[in-house]
Amino acid sequence: MIPAAFEYTRATSIDEALALIAAADPSIRVLAGGQSLIPLMKLRLARPERLVDLGRLEALRGIRDLTGGPLAIGPLTTWAELLADARIVEHGALADALPVIGDVQVRNRGTIGGSLAHADPASDIAAPALALGLEVTVRSAARGERSIAATELFAGPFATTIEPDEIVTEVRLPSPAAPQAGPRTASAYRSLPQPASGYPIAGVAVSLSQSRGANGRSGAYATCAIAVTGVGEQPYRADEVEAAILAGTPFADAVQSITSGQRVASDIHADRDYRAAMAAVMARRAFEAAVARLG
């Protein structure tokens, strides 16, 4: 299979890339690692007339520590580069998700920024992104930079709130450690991959924090974030489950509303009931893993 013909420009600077997409022309697409876009082009599900290749923009690559603890991840950083970075281990849900994204070859080429912008409703990264409070910085020639919280990023299957004249310039991952000697935090991701494609039938990331009481930890959770991918029309936060857990409801009861308000996907691999049941199972596994990591 060969993509339909297109014009190709390799951007030599972020400003050049922004100028090339400034017209917000939907026939122009930005290319990062290409592990999602190129297969779509080969199937001719995507037929851009021009590709603006960001692949050589070194300024968009690499992982930096920011003051106060967050990590600034260049959007062109590959999954393999993230996997090889020791700092990721602290971010349990992300560290769990990375080895199950795609396969070795896809992880060597695919990028975090490209994947977030592609917004596959069953993307593994979406769940840790939502649960860990990831932020995406985007930039346009006309309006400069703005920040989008992961919870505001996804706008439907393969749709985001990133405008057509914007590119992702940074992915910001908050520090798992609280700034003050306050609550401790832990997170985990668990998924049921469809064996052939590797995409999750259901994937759930859980992030918890718990105050340190006078004698060790107290029973209540200070924060709880639960994010689900592969299940709804887009990755989502399970708000009702989170609220119930914060109110002290036992997990087994709280998880009953894991698909509340969602139109649960149904396909040849998993019908609606099975997928919803697996969402609850993956939520329990992720929750238990996060609790265990709280120590």
Place this chain on the structure above:
Amino acid sequence: MIPIRLTVNGEAVDLDVEPRRLLVDVLRDDLDLTGTKVGCDTSSCGTCTVHLDGRAVKSCTVLAVQADGSAVNTVESLASDADHLHPLQAAFVEHHGLQCGFCTPGMLMTALDLLKREPDPDDGEIRHALHGNLCRCTGYQSIVTSIREGAAVMRGGAPRTWTEARTADGAADAIAQPRARPVDA
């Protein structure tokens, strides 16, 4: 057409390519390097795996223009001829790591990517690394065995690919040691 320069198996190659051409097609059709196969053509099977700047990638999912300026190593880089197989190739022969052989170029290139990072992988690590490579003959067990045994040989004695040996300084003594091939019954 866009001019690109690749370093393929150690040799610089200048080409003019249409932007939509895939790296695998340029390797096979323009450079006659047909060791790299096209299986599924949908990023699933991994038999098109080559090393792009040292990392395994699916060459059916890379545009040739994206590879401009990069080093590409294909399965042809591993051995000069059948009598001088790379130790990993010899292990595949010895341990029945192939039947029809169609997936083998990808299996070899993916395994070498793993062995660069982890010279002594356990079977679980090998299987995890092969997630993106499909074999429809062997059931994988003999491939896993071949990689495990090939890795042991490689740890024993500084094997390099033929291309690495040929392009390195003082190449003569660095060529991978040939291994005995099994005698046909």
